[in-house]
Amino acid sequence: MASIAQASATISDLQIELSTYWMQNSSEITTQKQAHTTAELATNLILERTGLGSTLAKNTVPASTTTTTAGSTTTKSAHRDPVDRLEKHILDYIHHCTQHVKKVAETRVQLAKAQMAEFKALEDFEQIATPSQWNIHVLLKPKMKAWSTKNKNYRTVLKRIERTTSRGRRQQSRTNLHPDSDQITGRGFLAPAIINQANIKLTEQEHQLLKLGPRFIFDDPKTASRRRTTELATLKRKLEARFFEKKVSPGRPVEQFIAELDVLLQNLHNIPTTKKQIKSNKIQTNKSFDTLSSIIQSSQSSQSQTNIRPRKKKNYGRIVKRLKYKIHLANTVLRKTDKSKVFHLGTVDHYQKKSEEYMEKTKAYQCLGVADPLPDLIQRTNKYLLDLRLAKWITQKQYEQLSIKPNEVELAHLYYLPKAHKPGPPLRPIISGLKHPTIKISKFLDDLLRPLFDQMALNSTVTSGFDLVKQLRQWSRNHLKQETLFCTIDVTDLYTMVPQIEGVLSLKKMLDQLKLKQVGGLKVETIIRLSRLVMTNNYFSYNGQFYHQVRGGAMGSPLTLTISNCYMYFFERQIVNQIRNSGGLYFRYIDDIFITINWPVRHLLKEVDRWNKFDENINLSANIGSTVNFLDLNMENQDGQLFTTVYQKPSYEPYYLPFNSIHPLHMKKNIPFAMLIRAIRYCSTFQLFLNEREKLRMALLLNKYPNKIIDKQFNNVLSKFEINEPLTSMNYNKSRQKIIDSPIKEKLLANYEKSIFVHFTYCSSMKTFPIKFHILWEKYFDKSPINEVTPILGTRNVDNLQRRLIYTRSMTS
CATH class of the missing domain: 1.20.5 (Single alpha-helices involved in coiled-coils or other helix-helix interfaces)
Structure with missing residues (x-):
């Protein structure tokens, strides 16, 4: 403002000086003209009186005139040119400096005119409106x-x-134009949304697509429309079965219900987005005020589905196809990272090298070449089950449940997930065998045995960081001292290093300790036989070759987790007793161990070395200090006082399911709700909670969550636990204790006799579908024989970006 005032004063001074100069210059020119005129008149008078010839007069006068005029013109031009230039520059400067003022004035005039028109329209509306409209x-x-x-x-x-x-x-x-994994970690909100280790060149559209993450689903009503026929046929069969249970013929109500539901879904799957539809929307908004209330109610219930913006939509399908082709040509592997769950682009050579190093280190895999072991495996599995059936070790129902058909199975395949939070990065092997010949047996045994292990190991295992928070808070009240140590121990390659036979025998130890001779109608010996069949028949394909796993279990097979847990349970018995007899705390989550104890550091390190000699298959690597991280929990001992907060790994990305992903709204609302509950449970002080809450809010905003929904879900957390005032430094500890002590509600088991599950593929136009579906259900079945059956409506999703972009069967795919 000061510079503008100074410039204005300078311009005023120049204008005054310029006007003064012109006044002086004009008076001089006028005097010269008057003198010249007087001289000319005098000369003519003298010539007339002296009688000189006219020729002399003619020759003299023009010469004098020319001389005088030329002199005056030269004088005038010499003064006028620089003045004209100065005046032009000043006018241009004034015009440039006042242009914004002109625009502001024009905008204000236009705004005033619009307000005047709006005010007149409001006056007219007030005169003609009915009370309800007003x-x-x-x-x-x-x-x-x-x-x-x-x-x-x-x-x-x-x-x-x-x-x-x-x-x-x-x-x-x-x-850094070529960052590696070491430089990627630990940057919080500025960490990249994708990790492009292969340095593949991406267009802006492709980069933005990968930033949306593996879980993102774009709108695909065509897929929903293709699935409609199958989904309606499935629903029809379920309805007919319920009517037959009542010994009643389904009749016309089922046919009419399915037909009307089909029409409803067709309309939802084919909402046009053309200019014609946009024009019809505009016409609809211009209806009379008599129907305004009904329009508002319908728009609220339909979540503004008809308000389609006239802007071009992204063709995600085309971008996906282009990106898949580019990745294939660039000899690149696209994977989801192991922990941070974002996309990672690596080279085929890097994956091949790391795979060979891992196989050489563990010596758990035997290469079979190109001979496919699947046909022989199918035959041996079915024969083994048949022998058990003939020996009456399993029932006919169990035999039919576990036996396999050749056209329903396929061999497992190996792929790797990059551990982006570690240098290198190393790879985590995953054997995907959803249709493997032994997967049915593995899942069947795991469903029987895992509840038994959970019961046996209840006092030495945790399932989450929240379980450890509760145990640690209680222990620290009487045992936490200034010299108390925290220790976390990682078991190296647990799934791969557990011996197959000893792992199976650990199941027998568990059943003997629980004094069980039968589980689910199966004898202990039958369980052991089936478990050995699963563990010793892990075959898979990788990069055009077939392999047999001769050590450990397949990471991906359900039974492998239970066997590994049982093996570790009997390995750690001596350690658990030693720690607890010394007044310490010991808990384990699969291959992660947490210990806190009042021992000197040297003594604890010596004991860890001694524990490493218990079993050559178990290798323990310890991290000891006053501050440690376990799962998603950070713990710190500050002079005998416990501080806890949420721990985010170095590979942390501020990534949650994007709000613009085509998922049902309740799924997206649950994310801020659950994350804030975790923040309150983990954060031991109000300031730590505030820091975590703001991190969470920023991460959600980055993933396009509206601030209104974030605030509402944060308030719902307090409402759920009946906390009627905002959290402050004064009431935080009390409110947090209330939340920690609140029991976790167990999932209610569905009553399958009085419930029917209905699933339809979800797309953006189906937000109002649940309401319309239940209206149709009440219309046709409210007074029918199945009126006590409650429909439970679920959604099926179309493929997310992970399924569309990632192939795990071959390194070159």
């Missing part, structure tokens, strides 16, 4: 104003976040 206007006015303010605030926050992230990315690109 009430609707009064109701909508503050809501529209509030919506405008919140929308403006949201856009402001979004722009700030975009500026921050883009600044971080620009800085990253300047400092």
Whole structure:
């Protein structure tokens, strides 16, 4: 403002000086003209009186005139040219500096005209409106104003976040054009949404697509429409079965219900987005005020489905096809990372090298070449089950449940997930065998045995960081001291290193300890035989070769987890007794162990070395200190006081399911709700909670969650636990204790006799489908023989980006 005032004063001074100069210059020119005229008249008079010839007069006068005029013109031009240039520059400068003022003035004039027109329209409406119409206007006015303010605030926050992230990315690109995994970690919100280790060149559209993450689903009504016929046929069979249970013929109600439901789904799957539809929407909004209330109610219930924006949609399908082709040509492997769950682009050579190193280190896999073991495996599995059936070790029902058909099975395949949070990065092997010949037996045994293990190991295992928080809080009240140590231990390659025979025998030890001779109608010996069949017949394909796993279990087979847990349970018995006899705390989650004890560091390290000699198959690597991380929990001992908070691995990405993903709304609402409950349970102080809450809010905003939904779900957390006031430093500890002590509600088992499950493929146009479905159900079956059956409506999703982009069967796919 000061510079503008100074410039204005300078311009005023120049204008005054210029006007003064012109006044002086004009008076001089006038005097010269008057003198010249007087001289000319005098000369003519003298010539007339002296009688000189006219020729002399003619020759003299023009010469004098020419001389005088030339002199005056030269004098005038010499002064005028620089003045003209100065005046032009000043006018241009004034025009440039006042242009924004002109625009502001024009905008204000236009705004004033619009307000005047709006005011006149409001006066006209007030005169002709009915009381109900005027009430609707009064109701909508503050809501529209509030919506405008919140929308403006949201856009402001979004722009700030975009500026921050883009600044971080620009800085990253300047400092390092080819980052490796070591440099990627630990940057919080500025960490990349994808890890492009292969340095493949991506277009902006392809980069934005991968940033949406593996779980993102784009709108695909065509797929939903293709599945409609099959889904309706399945529902029809279920309805007919329920009628037959009542010994009643389904009749016309079922046919009419399915037909009307088919029409409803067709309309939802084929909502047009053409200019014609947009025009019809505009016409609909211009209806008379007599129907305004009904329009508002219908728009609220339909979640504004008909308000289609006239802008071009992204063709995600085309981008996916182009990206798949580019990845294939670039000899690149696309995977989801092991922990952070974002996309990772690596080279085929890197995966091949790491795979060979892993197989050489573990020596758990035997290469069979190109001979497919699947036909022989199918035959041996069915024969083994038949022998058990003939020996009456399993029932006919169990035999039919576990036997396999050749056209329903396929061999498992091996693939790797990159551990992006570690240097290298190393790879985690996954054997995918959803249709493997032994998968039915594996799942059947795991369903029988896992509840028994959970019961046996209840006092030495945890299932989450929250379980450890409760145990640690209780222990620290009497045992936590300034010198108390925290220790976390990792078991190296547990699934692969557990011996197959000894692992199966650990199941027998468990059943003997629980004094069980039968489980689910199966004898202990039958369980052991079937478990050995599963563990010793892990075959898979990888990169065109077939392999047999001769050590450990397949990571992906359900029974492998239970066997590994049982093996570790009997390995750790001596350690658990030693720690607890010394007043310490010991808990394990699969291959992660947590210990806290009042021992010197040297003594604890010595004991860890001694434990490493218990079993050559179990290798323990320990991390000891006053601050440790276990699962998603960070613990710190500050002078004998316990502090806990949420732990985020170095590979942490601020990634949640994007809000614009085509998932049902309740799934997306549950994310901020569950994450805030975790923050309250884990954060031991109010300040730690505030920090975690703001991190969560920023991460959700980055994933396009509206601030209104975030705030509402945060408030729902307090409402669920009957906390009637906002959290403050004064009431935080009390409220947190209430949340921690609240029992976790167990899932209610569905009553299958009085429930029928219905699933349809979800797309963006189906937000109002549940309401319409239940209306149709009541219309046709409210007074039918199956009126006590409750329909439970579920959704099926179309393929997400992980399924569309990632192939795990071959390195070159």
